[in-house]
Amino acid sequence: MSINTIPIADNHRLSLPTIDMPPRILLGAGPSNSHPRVFAAMIAPTVGHLDPTFIRVMDEVSELLRYAWQTDNEFTIATSGTGSSAMEAAFANVVEPGDRVLVGVNGYFGRRMVDMAGRYGADVRCLEVTWGEAFTLEAIRQGMETHRPQVLALVHAETSTGVRQPLDGLSELCREHDCLLLVDTVTSLGGVPLHVDAWGLDIAYSGSQKCLSAPSGVAPITFGPRALTKIHNRRTPIANWYMNAELLGKYWAGSPRAYHHTAPMHLFYALREGLRLVAEEGLAERWARHQATAEAFWAGLEELGLTPHVPREIRLPSLTTVRVPEGVDAAAVSRRLLTEYNIEIAGGLGDLAGKVWRVGLMGYNARRETVAVLLRALAEVL
């Protein structure tokens, strides 16, 4: 049959109403609600991906990310994908086949790192502790001596457990071993104290939809000088095109800027606004707000007879795991909060499935009023 006479089939031609999404209060593991100003920014007019006005937006995003991360790293950009795409960018660029990568696995995202590093040919070694615990510096030191890795990968803020991994002392340890320090900061950037340069992180990445209060779909990543040296001296091509740091670098900072992909500009407008809110508020004030909000929530949990899963000294303010009391159907509680109160909280993942709820108080949602509505609704449902 000639192309011009092929009939058009209508069997998939849905007739749909205008979109109508419920007004959720997003207190799960992310996405979190964006600040209202972010939506206003997001629908600024579309421009081309090499328009001089868009290049200025990219530069502003880079600079504001440097502030949020406390880094002078020149290579500080956002990938055109979600936080997991930035995790993949981290491994795809610095790992060569056969490299030993030591991953601290104390939750779901550590496991994901193992999966990704393996897909890029790494000889993956694991450090493990129970989900809900952090690694001691001593345990990491022993792991480094045993495995002699080229990359040490840790999750600063484990979204699956609510653990904050202390990073003190790792910079020196990694430099002694000529090892890169790669850290997941998806649930900490913009909400939890984090100093990329002072802590000596060589690679860090994050997401837009957690403590930065923007929609998901673009994901910050920064490579320090030691990481860039490793990338430039690779013996093998980077086995990924879309997340390729060399090609992304030419788009973000080349002279002239070289086309790589058609950036999702509206998400960059949104991220710029989320980061602008961080700069306006100030990091010290923002970290303090997240901490104070979390403490108010923890006090309220205690009143309800509920217990956080993670000890206070390594507990994240941005994400709290709450133990499900004996005899309570965790999923039924989440479902009632969603359907009766429009509140989303998350269930446990992996080893903690069914055992905890996960409550995120991130960015715009790290406010006393969101804590109040959640505590009251929880009290009514339980």
Added chain:
Amino acid sequence: MSINTIPIADNHRLSLPTIDMPPRILLGAGPSNSHPRVFAAMIAPTVGHLDPTFIRVMDEVSELLRYAWQTDNEFTIATSGTGSSAMEAAFANVVEPGDRVLVGVNGYFGRRMVDMAGRYGADVRCLEVTWGEAFTLEAIRQGMETHRPQVLALVHAETSTGVRQPLDGLSELCREHDCLLLVDTVTSLGGVPLHVDAWGLDIAYSGSQKCLSAPSGVAPITFGPRALTKIHNRRTPIANWYMNAELLGKYWAGSPRAYHHTAPMHLFYALREGLRLVAEEGLAERWARHQATAEAFWAGLEELGLTPHVPREIRLPSLTTVRVPEGVDAAAVSRRLLTEYNIEIAGGLGDLAGKVWRVGLMGYNARRETVAVLLRALAEVL
């Protein structure tokens, strides 16, 4: 220095005004302007990536994509990245190291296919013709016989040249050779006649920001049964996590849906609206509108003494390459259109750099009024 006493540096703490982007008329190679209804849909409230209401949106997007592509393929989704991410998804999933991939290179995006397929270990072979020409069925048949590829990759709508590659007869040829037919439809889906099933395409992908009139950042992709069989029978793991069809399939159609990444839901709201507009208008009407708009533009070019680069029988309606007349500074013309008229057109890429302008009349912008403003502005500038 203890973590709590590290001072916060303010050297990157920019103080910025509210975002203010110029109201461009986007008549380049994409992004195109979105339909106004798309922006209204895009800022519907955020919900979780596993919220039942979002899963419904995903299902609707899949079904409307089946209509737009004229396919019954169950695996019809959108990746959470731009069109280039979908190109990478296509190769990453169906190519195993050592597979022979025959790529038709008659423009920039064919070259990109060569690059990507190579990063996944393919033994890449090329068919080449001059930029601005298409491949004949006979040339492709000879290439198939010479190279015996496992995958034949072609660009249906070459955005760098404006060529529409005829696809008649390839289905039979590829089946005879037990070869998958992989086709880039970035600049054709929703604007140019395209029948995935009737033409026997095994893998097709596209972008959201061309003829679908939505912002960039999510990218349709469809795998037919022969492609899925190849994926399921791989001997090696898929060397990509974010674009992994198995993991994406569990998120888009698993029972229950399995978390993979935090979908950029606002871009999916936007894509749903763009696709809803396609279904409302109807494919036949939409293809005819693109053709009629392009013909009006071509007639106007002739009046201005300008010549399309591509012969009419293989010329795309969605993207026209216009030859730069002798003695004219192509970049200066584009710059004046941008700064004086807020009109973006694109320059030539690769072999056609400096030799052509590229004019896109796509989706919402395939209208007589956009042709009118461009023709008048061109007349004034030239």
